[in-house]
Amino acid sequence: MRQIRNFSIIAHIDHGKSTLADRLIQYTGVVKDRQFRDQILDNMDIERERGITIKSQTVVLPYKSRSGEIFELNLIDTPGHADFSYEVSRALASCEGVLLLIDASQGVQAQTIANLYAAMEHDLAIIPVINKIDLPSADIDSAREQIENDLGLDSDNAVLCSAKEGIGIEEVLEAIVTRVPPPTGDIEKPLSALIFDAHYDPFRGAIASCRIFDGKFGPGDIIRFMSSGAAYKVEEVGFFRLFRDPQKVLSAGSVGYVIAGIKTVSDIRIGDTMTLDSNPVSTPQPGFKDVKPVVFSSIYPISSDDYPALVDALEKYKLNDAALVYQKDSSIALGQGFRCGFLGLLHLDIVQERLEREFDQSIIMTAPSVQYQFTLNDGTDLTVENPQYYPDPVDIQQSREPYIKAVIILPERYMGVVMKLCLERRGSNPRVVYPTPGRVETTFDMPLAEVVFDFYDRLKTVTQGYGSFDYEITEYRVSDLVKLDILVNGERVDALSLIVHRERARDWGVQVCDRLKEEIPRHNFKIAIQGAIGGKIISRSTISPFRKDVIAKCYGGDISRKRKLLEKQKKGKKRMKMVGSVMIPQSAFVSVLKTKDE
Amino acid sequence: MNSQEIPGLYIHTPFCRSKCFYCDFYSVASRAEIPAWLEAVRAEMKLYKEEFPAFDSLYLGGGTPSVLEERDLAALLESILQNFAFGADPEMTMEANPESLSPEKLKTLRDFGLNRISLGVQSLEDSDLKYLGRAHSAGQALRAFEACRSAGFSNVSVDLIYGLETQSLKSWKKTLDTILELRPEHISCYQLTFEKGTALWKKKEAGRVRSIGEKMEAAFFLWTSRYLQRRGYCHYEVSNFAAGREFLCRHNRKYWRHVPYLGLGPSAHSLAVVPQPRRWWNVKSVREYCRLLGEGKAPVAGWEFLSREQFDLETFDLALRTDEGLDMAALKDYPQSQRVLAQWQKSGLVRLSEGRVRPTRRGFLVADSLAVMLAG
Ligand SMILES: Nc1nc2c(ncn2[C@@H]2O[C@H](COP(=O)(O)OP(=O)(O)O)[C@@H](O)[C@H]2O)c(=O)[nH]1
Ligand code: SF4
Ligand SMILES: [Mg+2]
Numbered sequence: 019m020r021q022i023r024n025f026s027i028i029a030h031i032d033h034g035k036s037t038l039a040d041r042l043i044q045y046t047g048v049v050k051d052r053q054f055r056d057q058i059l060d061n062m063d064i065e066r067e068r069g070i071t072i073k074s075q076t077v078v079l080p081y082k083s084r085s086g087e088i089f090e091l092n093l094i095d096t097p098g099h100a101d102f103s104y105e106v107s108r109a110l111a112s113c114e115g116v117l118l119l120i121d122a123s124q125g126v127q128a129q130t131i132a133n134l135y136a137a138m139e140h141d142l143a144i145i146p147v148i149n150k151i152d153l154p155s156a157d158i159d160s161a162r163e164q165i166e167n168d169l170g171l172d173s174d175n176a177v178l179c180s181a182k183e184g185i186g187i188e189e190v191l192e193a194i195v196t197r198v199p200p201p202t203g204d205i206e207k208p209l210s211a212l213i214f215d216a217h218y219d220p221f222r223g224a225i226a227s228c229r230i231f232d233g234k235f236g237p238g239d240i241i242r243f244m245s246s247g248a249a250y251k252v253e254e255v256g257f258f259r260l261f262r263d264p265q266k267v268l269s270a271g272s273v274g275y276v277i278a279g280i281k282t283v284s285d286i287r288i289g290d291t292m293t294l295d296s297n298p299v300s301t302p303q304p305g306f307k308d309v310k311p312v313v314f315s316s317i318y319p320i321s322s323d324d325y326p327a328l329v330d331a332l333e334k335y336k337l338n339d340a341a342l343v344y345q346k347d348s349s350i351a352l353g354q355g356f357r358c359g360f361l362g363l364l365h366l367d368i369v370q371e372r373l374e375r376e377f378d379q380s381i382i383m384t385a386p387s388v389q390y391q392f393t394l395n396d397g398t399d400l401t402v403e404n405p406q407y408y409p410d411p412v413d414i415q416q417s418r419e420p421y422i423k424a425v426i427i428l429p430e431r432y433m434g435v436v437m438k439l440c441l442e443r444r445g446s447n448p449r450v451v452y453p454t455p456g457r458v459e460t461t462f463d464m465p466l467a468e469v470v471f472d473f474y475d476r477l478k479t480v481t482q483g484y485g486s487f488d489y490e491i492t493e494y495r496v497s498d499l500v501k502l503d504i505l506v507n508g509e510r511v512d513a514l515s516l517i518v519h520r521e522r523a524r525d526w527g528v529q530v531c532d533r534l535k536e537e538i539p540r541h542n543f544k545i546a547i548q549g550a551i552g553g554k555i556i557s558r559s560t561i562s563p564f565r566k567d568v569i570a571k572c573y574g575g576d577i578s579r580k581r582k583l584l585e586k587q588k589k590g591k592k593r594m595k596m597v598g599s600v601m602i603p604q605s606a607f608v609s610v611l612k613t614k615d616e
Numbered sequence: 617m618n619s620q621e622i623p624g625l626y627i628h629t630p631f632c633r634s635k636c637f638y639c640d641f642y643s644v645a646s647r648a649e650i651p652a653w654l655e656a657v658r659a660e661m662k663l664y665k666e667e668f669p670a671f672d673s674l675y676l677g678g679g680t681p682s683v684l685e686e687r688d689l690a691a692l693l694e695s696i697l698q699n700f701a702f703g704a705d706p707e708m709t710m711e712a713n714p715e716s717l718s719p720e721k722l723k724t725l726r727d728f729g730l731n732r733i734s735l736g737v738q739s740l741e742d743s744d745l746k747y748l749g750r751a752h753s754a755g756q757a758l759r760a761f762e763a764c765r766s767a768g769f770s771n772v773s774v775d776l777i778y779g780l781e782t783q784s785l786k787s788w789k790k791t792l793d794t795i796l797e798l799r800p801e802h803i804s805c806y807q808l809t810f811e812k813g814t815a816l817w818k819k820k821e822a823g824r825v826r827s828i829g830e831k832m833e834a835a836f837f838l839w840t841s842r843y844l845q846r847r848g849y850c851h852y853e854v855s856n857f858a859a860g861r862e863f864l865c866r867h868n869r870k871y872w873r874h875v876p877y878l879g880l881g882p883s884a885h886s887l888a889v890v891p892q893p894r895r896w897w898n899v900k901s902v903r904e905y906c907r908l909l910g911e912g913k914a915p916v917a918g919w920e921f922l923s924r925e926q927f928d929l930e931t932f933d934l935a936l937r938t939d940e941g942l943d944m945a946a947l948k949d950y951p952q953s954q955r956v957l958a959q960w961q962k963s964g965l966v967r968l969s970e971g972r973v974r975p976t977r978r979g980f981l982v983a984d985s986l987a988v989m990l991a992g
Contacts, residue, residue: 507959542982543963563963565834566981574641574677575626575871575885578895578920581930587988588929596952599959601989 021089023198029119030127034149038181045187046079076258083195092273101362104309108214108289112229115143115198122156126164127486128427143198152180168453203270208299209233216286218338224280234269240295244302250278283340311359313386314403316347318355320380325354331377349513351597382604384513385611388466391418405515408501417499420466428485435480443468471611505548509598527557530610535559537606624673624870628881629681637749640811642883642900643679649902656909660880661699668878670701673867674708682712686724693728707866714752714760722767732771733764740791747782773802801863854937854980872934893922933987941974953990
């Protein structure tokens, strides 16, 4: 087998994963060919300019080691966010080792630990890398101590580097070739290839990224996806270099891509195993599961005329994002739209931003909700992730909501404020450990609903940026839920309704009324905003009218100038939704749940 | 669209004694170019005499037309009457400022048939006049008014400005009371605005002057409207009051109802309504204006066709600034307007009757937002 190493970089957000990846590409590119480097960087610059998250890019780094051997290093990039933890786990399953990156000034954070556990589950070689050593605030000794105590790794082996300054890059590469084991696998066995990513190409359709564990295959072969049973004829296989680099064959140990006339990425299940139709393997690679959305929100066009364009945009978007699910939805206030399911809040943000930026849609997203379970008196079980379908309260026998295990790492001095925040958010069963002096790792059981909105923002605020957070969904628990309705100018706005815990209803009611008061511009008449449960008003606020807006002067025949001012206002209004006779800005629907910074 | 009605003629005299601090009309504080301008305006008349043969209103505005000497005034009016016809009973107005109006000029105007003077008084408090950068005193203004009456003008309008930080409701009332004793046929009360680029705007940016704020502005407006109505004036447009409906300003109402008008002189705007509404405007420079006309070219700086949408938006805004209000038939393509109208009626901003939407006094104050919301 050729000299291959398959590895990933894992890190807490902002610890320097992307920067290090760039640096590795640049460094190895220089060794091989000057032009190669320039093109890679150009290529990525364009992507950055377009604001695309370079998600799960895989790239082959040619590297000549100090000992003079030639290696092909497959860098399998992983999405750096808890929302995509399943994709991370599939990427890790395709590697033999990881670089565990730690910011020398921040130390070990919540996702560092979560990522470490994931790497351990896959029994990977783990190379701790202390990054940002160029920073004046870098504390290498403390980072080492945390590697020993928090992570239980041998800190003597940690590689020191500055991705930004290009220090220690060769040491990182040497560590990869010496400490990550080569892939094993038998080229003679039946094909077993793990799909860890998929993306969409407008000319070639869906393209799967895969790691070959055993066997080999190439163009003309018929492959079968083991979970769905679907079979495709392979058109092209190859490696990711600058561009796709077609090969005659992909064989055990390598990482590459497959093009096989697959229409959309939704036809490719990440974590699925590919095998040969003619000579199938008996068991698939372990760990496959169907990812289910956990956060739901509705999308509406601001102007109902734009509904067909939104349908089109979602279809196109979906070609490239299998994780997004959606179905038709309608609201009295907002008209025709879609109820969408997301992997988490970041995923929701990405979808929103891309629909607006790449597909030029003006959309309204409603406040995110989690999926609730209800058992009715007649024994029916109901799953509701849209407050509009909250059942009649008299029929409800029991209601349940999803819970998470939340892990927060923070300097000890913030323990008080974080404890308070978590308890406010219905956190319970706090467990606290002190892995290293001055640092606390604390774990809470919390309702998912309490973190999907703005928990992370709040945590960052109260800990001045030092707190980090990671979570996993654990179970459904019985919970006393009610539906909070919002009335604007006396009219119930269905798209603003929320399902909330009874004890938190008043707080939410007050918050939503206060937020809307800030979000909705003053009108030329008074607007009352009320929160209600059933028919009972539990909170209210009032937006006082503006008294005057005329530019009193309008003499002479220059009416055009005045009209232009009005046209500008009219355009501003287009960013708002008329609900009854009130204009509600697009942003108001989501922001109602964001608490204000004190 | 009012293609049936007879158009109005406007002539812009871009000269002033000095530049008032708040003013963003096009005018220069030198009289050197008056002869060239006069020649050019006369040339411009020729360009349009076929297209606009007849008017029933004339408005000499500015700038300050009263800075023109009698012989220039006479020459200007002579050309106007030579080139255009003005039916049986035209309204013929000239704007005048106290510092440059004289009995002799007034007589010349009367001789040519002018029948209305719009006098720039602004305030009768000298501290206000100083704040505004006006070139006259309160005393001069009162004397100028009397001169108009003596010359036989039985239709005089007075321009006033309110909402200055140097002003209190009490001092404003004093100005109004003195004016009311003169019983002018028409009063325009303009709210002070800080137009970008003006001296007053610059002072505001520098923090040396400030606006009195939305609340006080609204209070001044409402009080003024009520006070003048009690004194027998009808509040027929946001800024305009008339001592009887026969004294509504015929010429200005053309602007507000899309009746065609021809504007001559630098920076003047014109509107034609057939075959499609079109507005055009002249260059904002006397020199450029004279040069173009010298070459036999129209001194037009730009023009636009009004789309249906634009026309409607203007109609809504202009109509809702007048007491006649808006014909609801104009809203038939704006179905969403019905709910908004109901809301405004409830909130006391408009009255709906006889198929019209009429703004209330408070509605006048928010006419712009009314128009924008109606237009969807
Ligand atoms: N000073 C310093 N800054 C770095 C270094 N590596 C990354 N950064 C900065 O840290 C921030 C986050 O880096 P990025 O690579 O996007 O982190 P990621 O979220 O882990 O991908 C960026 O502003 C980088 O410029 C380093 O070695 N030294
Ligand atoms: S007199 Fe009239 S046109 Fe001249 S500067 Fe003053 S306000 Fe402006
Ligand atoms: Mg990154």
